[in-house]
Amino acid sequence: MENSNPPLMSTYKKLLSSPPAPCNVDSGKEYCELPVIDLGLLNTDRSEVCKRDIAAASSDWGFFQVVNHGIPSDLLDRIQLEQVNLFHQPFDKKVLDFSANSYRWGSPAATSVHQLSWSEAYHIPLSQSHETFKHNSTRETIEELAALLLKLASLLAGILAERLGCNAEYLKEKCNSETCYMRLNHYPECPNIPSGLFGLIPHTDSDFLTILLQDQVGGLELMKLGKWIPVKPNPAALVVNIGDLFQAWSNGVYKSVEHRVVSSPHHERYSVAFFLCPSYDTIIQSQEQSSIYRRFSFKEYRQQVQEDVKLIGYKVGLSRFLA
Numbered sequence: 001m002e003n004s005n006p007p008l009m010s011t012y013k014k015l016l017s018s019p020p021a022p023c024n025v026d027s028g029k030e031y032c033e034l035p036v037i038d039l040g041l042l043n044t045d046r047s048e049v050c051k052r053d054i055a056a057a058s059s060d061w062g063f064f065q066v067v068n069h070g071i072p073s074d075l076l077d078r079i080q081l082e083q084v085n086l087f088h089q090p091f092d093k094k095v096l097d098f099s100a101n102s103y104r105w106g107s108p109a110a111t112s113v114h115q116l117s118w119s120e121a122y123h124i125p126l127s128q129s130h131e132t133f134k135h136n137s138t139r140e141t142i143e144e145l146a147a148l149l150l151k152l153a154s155l156l157a158g159i160l161a162e163r164l165g166c167n168a169e170y171l172k173e174k175c176n177s178e179t180c181y182m183r184l185n186h187y188p189e190c191p192n193i194p195s196g197l198f199g200l201i202p203h204t205d206s207d208f209l210t211i212l213l214q215d216q217v218g219g220l221e222l223m224k225l226g227k228w229i230p231v232k233p234n235p236a237a238l239v240v241n242i243g244d245l246f247q248a249w250s251n252g253v254y255k256s257v258e259h260r261v262v263s264s265p266h267h268e269r270y271s272v273a274f275f276l277c278p279s280y281d282t283i284i285q286s287q288e289q290s291s292i293y294r295r296f297s298f299k300e301y302r303q304q305v306q307e308d309v310k311l312i313g314y315k316v317g318l319s320r321f322l323a
């Protein structure tokens with residue numbers, strides 16, 4: 001049988017056999033009770049409570065889970081099947097079929113084992129899903145899911161904007177099916193090295209907000225009060241997290257929190273992430289008099305992130321944009 005996983009082991013052999021690094025992955029031990037928000041309440045007389053809880057979780061945690069989110073469970077099952085089929089194609093086919101910008105694996109800039117992401121992904125600009133996926137059923141499932149996730153993300157972003165006293169329509173105009181992204185992530189089983197390995201290195205997301213569908217394997221961890229906390233998979237819930245753009249736009253009220261994925265030597269893992277991004281010309285600026293961050297465009301932000309990753313090996317993020 002042809003090999004479907006990317007050649008992570010042979011490519012990163014040298015990094016993996018270097019002497020044990022001083023900082024272990026040191027996975028969080030206690031699962032957290034990430035707030036669970038019932039979106040069904042939005043259609044009842046308790047909708048204001050629900051909106052308040054969404055805003056509170058975005059400030060306190062930068063992360064929350066949503067149930068009764070309206071995405072049909074059979075669609076979620078279908079995307080997981082499509083994802084398994086996509087990633088189980090022979091590696092050579094994955095590389096050939098997808099443009100350099102769409103299929104990714106490993107960490108080309110890694111110089112130490114802690115900068116290495118033991119994963120592969122399809123990064124899909126929604127505007128290009130028809131070009132990216134030639135197989136009809138895959139494309140249809142991805143487009144159906146993307147449309148519903150865009151609706152859900154816009155709803156949540158609108159609520160968060162409204163709680164800040166801002167125009168909820170602004171984000172809906174700026175973030176649409178031409179500007180958002182979806183990423184299909186696959187974390188193959190990793191070698192069992194003493195310091196552990198990341199599936200995805202610690203990072204914040206460069207968007208307004210992200211909606212994540214994860215399988216039941218676990219491995220996602222978030223930073224809270226200086227500790228890494230694992231998020232226990234909940235089959236009924238989607239995970240939502242605030243990205244850098246919302247932190248800047250809200251003048252630090254909503255938090256873009258660092259998160260990572262810890263790999264397992266025993267189980268592979270799959271997830272789908274939807275990124276609510278605006279058009280490149282969108283200006284990110286808080287309405288407050290004394291703003292923490294200077295005014296910047298999304299294009300400027302993306303370029304700075306890409307430049308930092310290329311030149312220094314990691315994303316610096318919002319601290320580059322302080323006022």
Ligand SMILES: O=C(O)CCC(=O)C(=O)O
Nearest residue numbers: 183185214220261271273
């Ligand atoms: O797979 C996960 O749980 C997290 C994915 C993630 O953080 C991302 O794609 O930015």
Ligand SMILES: [Fe+2]
Nearest residue numbers: 203204205259
């Ligand atoms: Fe992320």
